[in-house]
Amino acid sequence: MALLDVRSISKSFGAIRALSEVDFSVQAGEVVGLMGDNGAGKSTMVKLIAGNFPPSEGEIVVGGKVCHFHKPIEARAEGIEVVYQDLALADNLTAAQNVFLGREIRKGIWPFRVLNKQAMIDRAAELFAELKSETRPRDLVKKMSGGQRQAVAIARTRLSNAKLVLMDEPTAAISVRQVAEVLELIRRLKARGVSVMLISHRMPDVFAVCDRIIVLRRGSKVADKRTDTTSPEEITGLITGAIRDA
Amino acid sequence: MTPSQPMSQAMPAAELREQDHAAIADIVGIKEQTLFQRFLASQAFWVAIALFVLVVFMTWLEPSFGTSSNVTNITRNFAPIAIMGLGMTVVLITGGIDLSVGSVMGLVAIVAGLLLTWHQPWYVAFGAGLLAGLACGAFNGFFVAYVGMPSFVVTLGMLSIARSLAVVLSGNQMLYQFGADAPIVKAIGQAKWPLREPAGWAPAWMPEFSSHFWVMVVLALIVGFWFNFTAWARHLFAIGGNENAARMTGVPVDWIKFQAYVFSAFTASIASLLLLGYSGSAINAMGTGYELRVIAGTVIGGASLMGGYGTAFGAVIGAAFLEVIRNALLMAGIDSNWQGAFVGGFIILAVLLGMQTSGRSLRGMLEGMFTGKHK
Ligand SMILES: Nc1ncnc2c1ncn2[C@@H]1O[C@H](COP(=O)(O)OP(=O)(O)OP(=O)(O)O)[C@@H](O)[C@H]1O
Ligand SMILES: [Mg+2]
Numbered sequence A: 001m002a003l004l005d006v007r008s009i010s011k012s013f014g015a016i017r018a019l020s021e022v023d024f025s026v027q028a029g030e031v032v033g034l035m036g037d038n039g040a041g042k043s044t045m046v047k048l049i050a051g052n053f054p055p056s057e058g059e060i061v062v063g064g065k066v067c068h069f070h071k072p073i074e075a076r077a078e079g080i081e082v083v084y085q086d087l088a089l090a091d092n093l094t095a096a097q098n099v100f101l102g103r104e105i106r107k108g109i110w111p112f113r114v115l116n117k118q119a120m121i122d123r124a125a126e127l128f129a130e131l132k133s134e135t136r137p138r139d140l141v142k143k144m145s146g147g148q149r150q151a152v153a154i155a156r157t158r159l160s161n162a163k164l165v166l167m168d169e170p171t172a173a174i175s176v177r178q179v180a181e182v183l184e185l186i187r188r189l190k191a192r193g194v195s196v197m198l199i200s201h202r203m204p205d206v207f208a209v210c211d212r213i214i215v216l217r218r219g220s221k222v223a224d225k226r227t228d229t230t231s232p233e234e235i236t237g238l239i240t241g242a243i244r245d246a
Numbered sequence B: 001m002t003p004s005q006p007m008s009q010a011m012p013a014a015e016l017r018e019q020d021h022a023a024i025a026d027i028v029g030i031k032e033q034t035l036f037q038r039f040l041a042s043q044a045f046w047v048a049i050a051l052f053v054l055v056v057f058m059t060w061l062e063p064s065f066g067t068s069s070n071v072t073n074i075t076r077n078f079a080p081i082a083i084m085g086l087g088m089t090v091v092l093i094t095g096g097i098d099l100s101v102g103s104v105m106g107l108v109a110i111v112a113g114l115l116l117t118w119h120q121p122w123y124v125a126f127g128a129g130l131l132a133g134l135a136c137g138a139f140n141g142f143f144v145a146y147v148g149m150p151s152f153v154v155t156l157g158m159l160s161i162a163r164s165l166a167v168v169l170s171g172n173q174m175l176y177q178f179g180a181d182a183p184i185v186k187a188i189g190q191a192k193w194p195l196r197e198p199a200g201w202a203p204a205w206m207p208e209f210s211s212h213f214w215v216m217v218v219l220a221l222i223v224g225f226w227f228n229f230t231a232w233a234r235h236l237f238a239i240g241g242n243e244n245a246a247r248m249t250g251v252p253v254d255w256i257k258f259q260a261y262v263f264s265a266f267t268a269s270i271a272s273l274l275l276l277g278y279s280g281s282a283i284n285a286m287g288t289g290y291e292l293r294v295i296a297g298t299v300i301g302g303a304s305l306m307g308g309y310g311t312a313f314g315a316v317i318g319a320a321f322l323e324v325i326r327n328a329l330l331m332a333g334i335d336s337n338w339q340g341a342f343v344g345g346f347i348i349l350a351v352l353l354g355m356q357t358s359g360r361s362l363r364g365m366l367e368g369m370f371t372g373k374h375k
Helices: A042-050 A072-077 A095-100 A117-129 A147-157 A176-190 A203-209 A233-239 B004-028 B033-041 B043-059 B070-092 B101-117 B122-144 B151-170 B182-190 B210-227 B233-239 B243-248 B253-279 B289-298 B312-331 B336-354 B360-369
Strands: A002-012 A016-026 A029-035 A057-062 A063-065 A080-083 A164-168 A195-199 A212-217 A219-228
Touching: A002 A042, A016 A042, A016 A057, A016 A212, A029 A042, A029 A219, A029 A233, A042 A072, A042 A080, A042 A164, A042 B289, A057 A164, A063 B033, A063 B182, A072 A080, A080 A147, A095 A117, A095 A147, A117 A147, A147 A176, A164 B122, A176 A195, A176 A203, A176 B151, A195 A219, A203 B336, A212 A233, A212 B233, A219 A233, B033 B182, B043 B312, B070 B101, B070 B210, B070 B233, B070 B253, B070 B312, B101 B253, B101 B289, B122 B253, B151 B182, B182 B210, B210 B233, B210 B312, B233 B243, B233 B253, B243 B253, B289 B312, B289 B336, B312 B336
Parallel strands: A016 A219, A029 A195, A029 A212, A080 A164, A164 A195
Antiparallel strands: A002 A016, A002 A057, A057 A063, A212 A219
């Protein structure tokens, strides 16, 4: 049984049809690349799965259960987490504080329920070690590199034991060295049996980590191929429309 | 040997050097934040040092400055500002501002004063005053947090509304003919501890600290504890750092912002009731212009008008700093009307020092100018 089953999903914004009858599935521990030109509907797809808004038609099935998400928190309850490039970290807090934001570990009884800082720092350090990231729990996020920020965001998904992590353009606007770091983090997630959906415009990144590549063009799925059966040239052709269908 | 070989050998070497460089940057640039380092890096710490130097200097220059009775006066004078500074800090951390605190003081004093002149018990009067203050805070909080209006606009409106209500309710009269509980009200506002002989045990060199001062100390300790050890405060700081992020991680952003404004009004109410007791009268002009002194104090103490930063210690130390300067100016025989210019100047200076322009702070620039280094 697939972890995620997307069944003939369509989404319209007024007259704009952002997605039409898209089908695909994601297996446990699989890394799937989602590619397409600007406006192809990739972000819309991610937002549907993450529960930012419901689809116009079709259904999303998670672990065999038909889900109707209206809020991100509902998707999160089903083990789906999104890693945003910049949106989701508070710069003035430390790595550990960000990982545990909204899920702080507390000790004592009311009205003396206080933060269990040491437990959070230890757990965050464990998560970073598990991800083989050199991020330190007490460092301020403000002073971190793009790669380290991604590590913090990804550590957060590990905390909740997410089954599927959606990453929208995680490697845009970061340096080469940091990109390698992020790709390594994705491999770590996969090794832990977590499925990843990677959205990227960067062909080398997608080919480096993805098991399968799905191509969207003008809201429709035009390809769904195993990475080892295709090539960057073919995918480029599919994205631009030079190759019609595959 | 082909010419290409040295090239290919040089490549890994260059890569290695780059890695070394990165490792050094890791060590030097991104230090782990220990509590002590955080303290050293904080503006409040340096303001505390400056305050200490100023106090020593003034005591040397003007022996009457360091007397225990002057210390009693100074600590009583800045306590209400510091108390409100604690509330203001909470609001500033969310990235908002509360301009209504001075007017809320006036309204609270008049509501409590009216009930006292109607011969109500002191606790009924104080309770009603507090409720009026909290209502103002709830109004601010509702429009800022739930309606999404800019805090500047809402609290500026409240500044006008609360003052106007105070004037109307008081009939533009000073209220002082309090009923049977007048002595209790006065006792609350004028109490001191520890007392000197014959009433108490304190030696002559020890200042008798006012009730205002002790309320400030207790509140600052509570807020300091709250900031450091509760999830609520963690969420508060997260809202100031990145409101969107806080919302997405499931932090109840609106509810916390609402509470921040209510707490600010609460501290203004407490300050108002203490001053009401101290003077034994209620005037509708109480607290006029205090919002600026409160904001100046908190900003000097290191709170950021951009949100995300602030400490309880900073709120107290900033208020103390302003008051010591004011007191020093008075002793130096400078017209007290200059106070406003100093407060305004300090707001601008404090914000300027804390300002980050494209990753480079003015403080860094000044340091660079003095040490000859350019970052
Ligand atoms: N909230 C919205 N309201 C109206 N139209 C929208 C909305 N969100 C997306 N669209 C439209 O849907 C289409 C698909 O947008 P989407 O953001 O999913 O593209 P994308 O593949 O992520 O592109 P990019 O590579 O530029 O990020 C676009 O035509 C876009 O204008
Ligand atoms: Mg997009």
